[in-house]
């Protein structure tokens with residue numbers, strides 16, 4: 268894809284976000300654009316960063332590692348948006364990831380904490396919630412999320428900032444919206460419990476095809492890949508299923 272296409276696509280996305288914000292009565296700066304960069308080359312990511320983008324997200328520690336040197340001279344922030352396996356924790360902490368959006372087990376939290384405690388570091392995390400109840404997707408069940416957050420309070424190295432979900436893949440907007448509403452409800456429920464050390468400000472939801480619905484339902488971070496960088500060769504199941512990680 269040519270340079271101009273990425274820049275053009277970014278401006279289309281920016282317009283979609285701005286329009287969705289204004290239609291929802293929200294301010295544009297309540298929503299951050301995260302570029303989902305799985306399979307995207309360093310050269311193409313650099314085009315987006317040079318055009319003023321500041322936040323990217325990778326799904327695999329291996330890709331994060333491969334692109335790290337190529338991107339480290341360009342100021343940007345990195346979130347991790349893939350399923351994190353505990354044997355990759357040591358690696359991921361070497362690549363300046365500021366937020367892990369996919370925390371989904373106490374075991375993972377414990378192992379992250381153990382590593383971070385040794386080096387006296389902290390990291391931001393979002394709790395991934397499975398709002399579509401599809402077995403193929405990771406995440407805590409909505410009904411378990413509050414209990415899970417309480418259990419996370421013991422880990423002072425983890426700064427819990429909010430929730431993340433991958434909604435249902437469906438052309439039916441109302442079904443997708445139901446997923447986002449679930450995430451919002453879970454957020455409100457946890458926020459109402461006023462748990463110490465648990466912030467519930469961030470809602471990471473919405474992708475290329477459903478960002479408008481997500482913004483309407485309260486997204487603070489939308490994660491966009493295809494609409495900026497074009498179609499990927501690998502199906503998303505390659506990135507979302509355990510067996511392939």
Ligand SMILES: *Cc1c(COP(=O)(O)O)cnc(C)c1O
Nearest residue numbers: 303348474475490491492493494
């Ligand atoms: C790939 C990916 C996205 C972006 O999806 P697009 O449909 O390409 O915009 C968002 N979130 C996660 C977790 C992803 O893996």
